[in-house]
Amino acid sequence: MRTKDEKKVKAIRDAVIELSQADGFTNLTTANVAKKAGVSPATIYWYYKDKTDLLSRLYEEVKKELHSGLTEEMEKVGTDLTSQLTAMLHFTITQAQKFPKESHFVTALWTNQELLDVQAQEFGKQETDALLILYKKIQTDSDFIDASQAVLSTFCSVPSVLLQTMNDVNEEEINQTVELVVKTLRK
Missing domain, CATH: 1.10.357 (Tetracycline Repressor; domain 2)
Structure with a gap:
């Protein structure tokens, strides 16, 4: 079974945050995220079902981190x-x-x-x-x-x-x- 590569997950997260701020959510594609993160598009789909799942899980994660402390x-x-x-x-x-x-x-x-x-x-x-x-x-x-x-x-x-x-x-x-x-x- 394939294990979760935390470096790739972080690269995907950073790419999504940066691209969404620069280009908005409408122009955010998994291809652009993959390119920015230095991973293949298939890697994104390994961790997330689709764009909605990607944004939703990252939203939850980042919100939780911002409230930590x-x-x-x-x-x-x-x-x-x-x-x-x-x-x-x-x-x-x-x-x-x-x-x-x-x-x-x-x-x-x-x-x-x-x-x-x-x-x-x-x-x-x-x-x-x-x-x-x-x-x-x-x-x-x-x-x-x-x-x-x-x-x-x-x-x-x-x-x-x-x-x-x-x-x-x-x-x-x-x-x-x-x-x-x-x-x-x-x-």
């Missing part, structure tokens, strides 16, 4: 809900700054859900445990507005979107954005 960051600030929300927002900004291509990849796929299979769409709706717990606390705390998880998630994505759409965002603008999100969600 969030729980620890939120625990550092204690139990104050406003502090946890602020820590979460700063964490997502830091991740978007460290991994801009990956962050853009996840956001772009989430806004083009027709490219994802049902499993990946459901995965995207399930926030990481730390986020889900935070959103539930916010929903039940009388100091915060009454908003659905979808609304909370959308507002909390604003700082990352700012980074993705503006070339020269400074620390002051990031902090202003975080403050605005927190103020908007508080009563």
